[in-house]
Amino acid sequence: MTIRVVIADDQELVRVGFGMILGAQPDMEVVAEVDDGAAAIEAVRALEPDVVLLDIQMPGVDGIEAARSICAGSTAKVIMLTTFARDEYLYASLRAGASGFLLKDVRGEDLVHAVRVARSGEALLAPAVTRRLIDDVARQTVRPRLDDSVLDRLTERERQTLLLLGRAMSNAEIAREMVVSDHTVKTHVSNVLTKLGLRDRAQAVISAYETGLIVPGGEPPGAGGGPLRT
Template identity: 70%
Template sequence: MTVSVVVADDQELVRSGFALIVDSQPDMRVVAEAGDGREAVEAVRRHAPDVALLDIRMPGMDGIEAARVVCAETTTKVIMLTTFDQDDYVYDALQAGASGFLLKDVRADDLVHAIRVAVGGEALLAPAVARRLIDDIVRKRARPGPPPADLSRLTGRERETLTLLGRGLSNPEIAAELVVSEHTVKTHVSNVLTKLGLRDRIQAVIAAYETGLIQPGG
């Protein structure tokens, strides 16, 4: 299977650099490059790639709006490219449905790994910086209030699973915490996502914060 990728960034050198990294992999290929959000959306519609790498700040339609359109209209996984000073933008991107984000100075191996993870249906929560960014963002943006009614649809064990997801634990770590098999954890995670209408684990983390299961900094 060859993983198809669209790369969108308004800086040609950055865009070309990411494209070279992707094309250097024997099982990946860049099917289109784009210099702004509108071009990116059109490229996704035309080529139906597995993954779209979108810079957050682009002229015209920015990466966040492009991600919103792509996630709403297609099954393409979106990975946002960002920098340390764009915390609020990262939050907006995740809410739009992106499967994660990378810092623009990401190492080549980490970029390739991120693409593989996204294609596999997972979200990019492993790096410590991702946890810190989400923690900072939710502290700024979350409003106090009772948990949404949707949480009542979860079983007790599913609520525990959501809490542990919010703390950034992997499936093996959740299995050890709950003393169950990884297969059981996968079932719980799937149930949480389905019942709450969440796209992936990143949105589950946000939900854990926004419902009060996890407190910022906790």
């Protein structure tokens, strides 16, 4: 199945370069290259892509506002593009619904991999990198925004799963920590996303912070205490 991609960046070299790399893949089609957020929103409405690459900072409608609109009105997966690993707007972008981020100097093979992974709905990029980046930004900007009573929607095992997702663990790592099968982890992850109304794992990380389940800069409850057992 062909992955349809929209690229939005006000730097022409980025748009063209990314477009050439992705367009050369047999399973990808770049359906639009635009230079601002408003054009990206219109392209998504008209073309229904699978994945959208959005520059965080663009003139007019920026990437955060565009991500919020695109994620609310479509099933497209959004990947934010940033120049710096500690972009102050990254957390807001993920909270808006983006599935992850890429640095603009990303290697071609990693760009292709990220688009495929985002389309599949799995965790985008190296979990440890994502956790360090979110934690660094969240340390300065995040206070609990969600009533922790939302966690009452989850079973104990699902709550443990959310905590481990917040620690940016992969399914295999969660399975080892909880001493369960990969299939069971996938079920728990799916239940967490459904019950909390989340789009993907990136938003699960955000929810772990916003409910206070994980404290920015601190060791989350349950960390380092050995496997979580039934």
